[in-house]
Amino acid sequence: MEGYDFDEIDFFRRVALSGARALLIGRRALVLLGLPLLTADYDFWVHIDDAAVFNAALYPMGFVATRTPEEARTKGRYALENDEHVDVLVARGVPTVDGVRVAFDDLWARRRTLAVTPGVEVSIPCISDLIATKRFAARPKDLEDIRLLETLKSEDEAS
Amino acid sequence: MSRAIQPATDATRARLKALADKPLPLEEWRRRAAIPLTDDERERTLELVRWFRRRYPTAAERLAYARRAYKRWARPAA
Numbered sequence: 001m002e003g004y005d006f007d008e009i010d011f012f013r014r015v016a017l018s019g020a021r022a023l024l025i026g027r028r029a030l031v032l033l034g035l036p037l038l039t040a041d042y043d044f045w046v047h048i049d050d051a052a053v054f055n056a057a058l059y060p061m062g063f064v065a066t067r068t069p070e071e072a073r074t075k076g077r078y079a080l081e082n083d084e085h086v087d088v089l090v091a092r093g094v095p096t097v098d099g100v101r102v103a104f105d106d107l108w109a110r111r112r113t114l115a116v117t118p119g120v121e122v123s124i125p126c127i128s129d130l131i132a133t134k135r136f137a138a139r140p141k142d143l144e145d146i147r148l149l150e151t152l153k154s155e156d157e158a159s
Numbered sequence: 160m161s162r163a164i165q166p167a168t169d170a171t172r173a174r175l176k177a178l179a180d181k182p183l184p185l186e187e188w189r190r191r192a193a194i195p196l197t198d199d200e201r202e203r204t205l206e207l208v209r210w211f212r213r214r215y216p217t218a219a220e221r222l223a224y225a226r227r228a229y230k231r232w233a234r235p236a237a
Contacts, residue, residue, distance in 0.1 A: 138188035141179040151204040
């Protein structure tokens, strides 16, 4: 069913204007870097204190949170849903499968920003940090993404 | 007679997603993660990236491509 037009630029504009410390992670971030991957949803890692602001920014687009910010702080994640699905991570830090703790504040300090359109920027982790986020779960598809990111990283380092 | 390839059904897509999202045993994950990139793999990836960046030079175009590609993939089977 189509039924509705999602304005993706408006979505990112609202996130940017909200002031929430929000990092786009997951495959959509890889697409921005130049990897043509299939992905269904949006994944954000939002600072634990900014979930309410993030939710409020997207509420006018019909996004409803599956948990209150207080519940989300306890669980570490929630989703925003309308016809689109946005997974939101709100932990201060997440361990990788190897037991290395990845801290939001460190990723935020090293973030890259990309202009989605003039005046609308999206923040993503640097490539090394994106690789770290792909080590949160031992999924086969994350292994594939890590190999792609390693290639981009080696290209970046060579140039 | 050749048979046209049909889009995946919802059930097939759900099975594929479940497979892709199912965590591997840690040892197996570590084994696979330790496989080094080959030059050939690296070059194939960079070729794809070069094409994608050339074809869709802006972030907005890349995002729009991803949405179109997913819609095509998710289109209900006839």
